Amino acid sequence: MHRVIGERSLAETSVDSDLVRTLLRDVVRARVFDHRAVALQRRGWMSGYPPFEGQEGSQVGAAHALADDDWLFPTYRSNAMQIARGRPPADILRFRRGLSAFEPDGPTGDSTAENRDSDRLGTTFTTATPIATQLPHAVGAGIAATHLGEDHAVCAYLGDGATSEGDFHEAMNFAGVFSAPVVFFCENNHWAISLPEERQTASETIAQKARAYGFDGVRVDGNDPLAVYEVVAESRERARAGDPVLVESLTYRQGAHSTSDDPGRYRGDVALPEWRTADPLERTAEYLREEGAIDESFVEDARESADAELDEAVAAAESTPEPEPEEAFEYAYAELPPRVLAQRRAVAERERTRE
Structure with a gap:
């Protein structure tokens, strides 16, 4: 189990002070987005929404470990990862309202990668809603990159429930056979909707499933964004060399599976270690204050900035016209x-x- 917080000082990590502040700032941005999105859904602003509170550290750490030209294949719960990678929050809100994800008449006049907020956005694919369908696509993209002589990695985001789907096993098999430059980033939040981990797999870990397909699996403390950053950064280098990796990021979904779900009906008390259920925002902020990397006002300042960003994002989404049926x-x-x-x-x- 790879972990930083509680085991190493900041000086002993591969993460510098500027990056750790960026990681925490993006965790705050993601938390503010998630809270605002849930509130918007509750008032009927959008029909449904999948909360990710508790998983921000995992996603933000992984996002920043990717290079700008790496490809990300996201799913519906990976909003924190997409925001950290440069996806404007307004785009995600438009998507949730059934609108065009991009604003064609925005500041740049188009939605091409070179004219968006970040080069990384051009290599973030469309959000996949069906479980695990993005995984064969990610592997295919990785195999194609190798065939074309390109030198980037592919990150396939998935949840623990996706490992029970056939697409997962097919993608893993193809990745192993063809040495695809793919990092399978699995967030194990313990619940596949209402089904606990022990009811959907008899494997001791999800990471060990990689062995059946000829490559390695690693586990990381998913509520430690610094540890996730280090593990994914190392894994992408291995993937680029033709050695795919399955990363199992152990985190915990603090809220419901979706805004139509009631976790109180099935969750009850969960026997998980404290580090896994600890809040990643509070945990990381405390660690960085102790390390002298941030001051006492850092989180509140980041929250105020994120609130202003979300105000603009909501206004932008609301000003987007409804699509014509022919579209x-x-x-x-x-x-x-x-x-x-x-x-x-x-x-x-x-x-x-x-x-």
């Missing part, structure tokens, strides 16, 4: 086949008759 056909094919063209014409005609 559902825009990105399905490079060239629409006749059958789909006929469907688009039918939808357009129906809308005209309603006007």
Whole structure:
């Protein structure tokens, strides 16, 4: 188990003072986003939302360990990872409201990677909602990168529940056979919706599942963003050399699976170690204060800045126009086949008759 907090001083890590402050600042940004998103959903602003409170340290640490040209394949609970990687919060809010994720008439006038807030955004793929479907795609992208002689890694984000899906095992097998430059980053928050870890796998750990496919699995304290950063940074270097890695980040989902879930019906008391259920924001802030890396006002200042950022993000999302029904056909094919063209014409005609 890889851990920094409680075991090493900051000087003994590979993380410098500037980076640790960035990590904590992004943990705060993610926490503020999550709280605001839940509040917005509760008032009917969007139909549903998957909270990630408690998992911010894990995702932020992993995001910053990736290089700008590494590819990230995210899922619906990876909002903290996407924000830390440069995804504007407004884009995520638009996505949750069923709108176009990008603002085509924003400050730059387009949504291409070189004109967004961060180069890293151009290598963050569309959020996958079905469980584990992004994993074969990630491995395919990694194999393609190797074939093209490119030198980046691919990070496939997943939850512990995804390891019970066939797509997970197929992706792992292909990664092992073809030495794909992939880091499988599995956040084990103990719950696959209402099913506890011990009910969905008989394996002692998720990390050990990698052995069956010919590569290594490692475990890390997921509520320690410094430790996650170190493990993912090392894993991406191994992946780039043709040795995929499965990282099991042990964290804990403090809230519900989604805003339509009631964890009080199934969770009860959970026998997990204190470090795993500790709040990553409070835990990291305390550690950095003790190390002299931040002052007493750092977290509050970061929170105020994040609140202002979210005010702007909500306003931007609310100003985004509702999509026209015909837009559902825009990105399905490079060239629409006749059958789909006929469907688009039918939808357009129906809308005209309603006007």
